[in-house]
Amino acid sequence: PAPITVATSPFQGQRPGTSGLRKKTRVFMQPGYLENFTQSVFDAIGGLAGRVLVLGGDGRFFNAAAIQVILRMAAANGAARVIVGQGGILSTPAASNLIRLHGADGGIILSASHNPGGEDQDFGMKFNGPNGGPAPEAVTEAIHARSLEIDAYRTLDSADLDLSTLGCRQLGATEVEIIDPVADYAALMERLFDFDAIRALFAGGFTMRFDAMHAVTGPYAREIFERRLGAAPGSVVNAVPLPDFGGGHPDPNPVWARELFDLMMGAEAPDFGAASDGDGDRNMIMGRGVYVTPSDSLAVLAANAALAPGYAAGIRGIARSMPTSRAADRVAAARGVGMYETPTGWKFFGNLLDAGRVTICGEESAGTGSDHVREKDGLWAVLLWLNILAARREPVAAIMAAHWAEYGRDYYSRHDYEAVAADRAEALIARLRALLPALPGQEFAGLRVESADDFAYHDPVDGSTSAHQGIRVMFTDGSRVVLRLSGTGTEGATLRVYLERHAAPGEDHGLAPETALAPVIAAAEALALIRGHTGRDRPDVTT
Ligand code: VG1
Numbered sequence: 001p002a003p004i005t006v007a008t009s010p011f012q013g014q015r016p017g018t019s020g021l022r023k024k025t026r027v028f029m030q031p032g033y034l035e036n037f038t039q040s041v042f043d044a045i046g047g048l049a050g051r052v053l054v055l056g057g058d059g060r061f062f063n064a065a066a067i068q069v070i071l072r073m074a075a076a077n078g079a080a081r082v083i084v085g086q087g088g089i090l091s092t093p094a095a096s097n098l099i100r101l102h103g104a105d106g107g108i109i110l111s112a113s114h115n116p117g118g119e120d121q122d123f124g125m126k127f128n129g130p131n132g133g134p135a136p137e138a139v140t141e142a143i144h145a146r147s148l149e150i151d152a153y154r155t156l157d158s159a160d161l162d163l164s165t166l167g168c169r170q171l172g173a174t175e176v177e178i179i180d181p182v183a184d185y186a187a188l189m190e191r192l193f194d195f196d197a198i199r200a201l202f203a204g205g206f207t208m209r210f211d212a213m214h215a216v217t218g219p220y221a222r223e224i225f226e227r228r229l230g231a232a233p234g235s236v237v238n239a240v241p242l243p244d245f246g247g248g249h250p251d252p253n254p255v256w257a258r259e260l261f262d263l264m265m266g267a268e269a270p271d272f273g274a275a276s277d278g279d280g281d282r283n284m285i286m287g288r289g290v291y292v293t294p295s296d297s298l299a300v301l302a303a304n305a306a307l308a309p310g311y312a313a314g315i316r317g318i319a320r321s322m323p324t325s326r327a328a329d330r331v332a333a334a335r336g337v338g339m340y341e342t343p344t345g346w347k348f349f350g351n352l353l354d355a356g357r358v359t360i361c362g363e364e365s366a367g368t369g370s371d372h373v374r375e376k377d378g379l380w381a382v383l384l385w386l387n388i389l390a391a392r393r394e395p396v397a398a399i400m401a402a403h404w405a406e407y408g409r410d411y412y413s414r415h416d417y418e419a420v421a422a423d424r425a426e427a428l429i430a431r432l433r434a435l436l437p438a439l440p441g442q443e444f445a446g447l448r449v450e451s452a453d454d455f456a457y458h459d460p461v462d463g464s465t466s467a468h469q470g471i472r473v474m475f476t477d478g479s480r481v482v483l484r485l486s487g488t489g490t491e492g493a494t495l496r497v498y499l500e501r502h503a504a505p506g507e508d509h510g511l512a513p514e515t516a517l518a519p520v521i522a523a524a525e526a527l528a529l530i531r532g533h534t535g536r537d538r539p540d541v542t543t
């Protein structure tokens, strides 16, 4: 079929946020909407002629149709080759791996990640560059700029391709290669971790439950945990990806993965519990009777990484997003390795990883990963935990207690106020911004401000600056409050309030987080007047 050019006019609001462009599914399904954005991506990277692209998604509603649209457009734009996951499925970390493995020029991942899926829920599209990582801000801004002036897109008048069987198909002059979404990823995991030791752990009676939340990790988890590592059949639950994630909210945290959380806190708990999100880049870690906060998990993984073969030489440095607790900083300081604090979103880790400055990265939002790919990686985190458990032969709770005894405990919690009227949420942040210079020395509910700023990041590798990344308030007792607005929502604004307090080695590490954090929560309210601005007397989601 010959390429055809279709006239179009711009849609407002095609600006990628923290992680790609996320909108209501019906917005994406409007005629021309997906096409405009896709062509804007191709144009912004200098065209697709002769280039190689990786393509897949998390299987949510509209995934299959959108893949066909993008394939036709890639072919009409002259792509040499498109590597597609069978059935249109690829987890985000698997896509990142494939881009690197094939030396592709980039990849498109269809996902709204932890947002619910379905015709009335959310859809999204992420573009990753040749390093396998999320496009940096300069690229996402160029895509947005292009979307505002676009007047035509290219496509083919051709039938849908069969993506259900492996192998190569021809689409115009473009070769489309349909690959097993799991195989290369599982092989990478086998290289990084001591599968023999983990197999021996399971053979010795160790039990686990992994909740795939009816999202993309089901097939990956079954293959790796049950088939290759010998976890008991049925250890992986909700393993079949569904277009609406079974009506659930595929966000692995104590609220949305309640069933797993309750199991792990009850009398029937297995030794280990974990879950992942829509596109497979997040993780939740639990032991019997214990929930490991993502910030703590990052610190423990960094401290113990050398127990895994892939990291036996030690780590070069650690990076965390600014709102993530400072638990990892204590590990970096003790090991004498570099520590970097970046804005929220994995795209900011790419340069540090490419430059070899850091090995392990993490975010408080349940994202952890390493230099093996350029995305956060849910199953990677679960496997590193399993490798550590296989080497140390101690329960998760004992590992946490020992970690806190050595470094102290950073009590941590995040309060989310969702779907707040955008002007009210923005007014709250604007007020704080205006107050910043006067805050040091002031007291709020008994806590004295030591310093406060609107976080700006200066990338040490490419010299770029990203400003207005969140309000940071440090108190003299070492506590911290961070406030920022989410960049992944599709309805109104979501205010995130991040609360943290350090209990040094020797202090009480056995408190409930809400008890330990009560003074910080009170100070955050006194400082930011959250109730007044949001009209809510409590957060919608506490993690
Ligand atoms: C959230 C998290 C952030 C994460 C991002 C994408 O962003 O806070 O840490 O990188 O989601 O994760 P925001 O702007 O809503 O706070 V994923 O797994 O949804 O791609």
Ligand code: CO
Residues within 6 Å of the ligand: 113, 114, 277, 278, 279, 280, 281, 282
């Ligand atoms: Co995700």
